[in-house]
Amino acid sequence: MSSVSPTPDQATVTTENNPSAFLSQIIGNKVTVKLSSGVEYKGDLQCVDGYMNIALEKTQELVDGELKHEYGDVFIRGYNVLYISAD
Template identity: 55%
Template sequence: MSSTSAISAPAAPATAPRKSPAEFVTTTIGSHVVVKLHSGIEYHGRLTCLDGYMNIVLEDTHEVADGRVTNKYGDAFVRGNNVLYIAKSSP
């Protein structure tokens, strides 16, 4: 006789309700974020503005490549089609 048993994934932890990407970004304005580009370069700064094309404006921006800060900018504009992801970060 063969016996089969179903393997189920553990239940997802109870967390805050999921947000759409647009809701996440609009509630993130004014917060510190990491913007990672398709090239692998990251920009760390405070999200001040974005538009419908996901063009992003950051303040107090640090450019990070290979884990090292390579440049510092007061303000930075990132074209939306270069963005891989945006994540909240601590200052």
């Protein structure tokens, strides 16, 4: 029996309806994480869990679009996250 892979449209719908699938696809990629305070972190996504806790590497902290700090590793608690965007 052969398996049928989803068409690109089906894959898009699945990812759009499932944030976990989207997040697992972008692990290792550059992302922007915006916090409810307005601060943004840009870095390489290393892991994310079901509570939206996020680990980033090579991270930059931006306040009002201005670079404030650079960090190696950053852990962000999920309750602070407004959104995650793939860069």
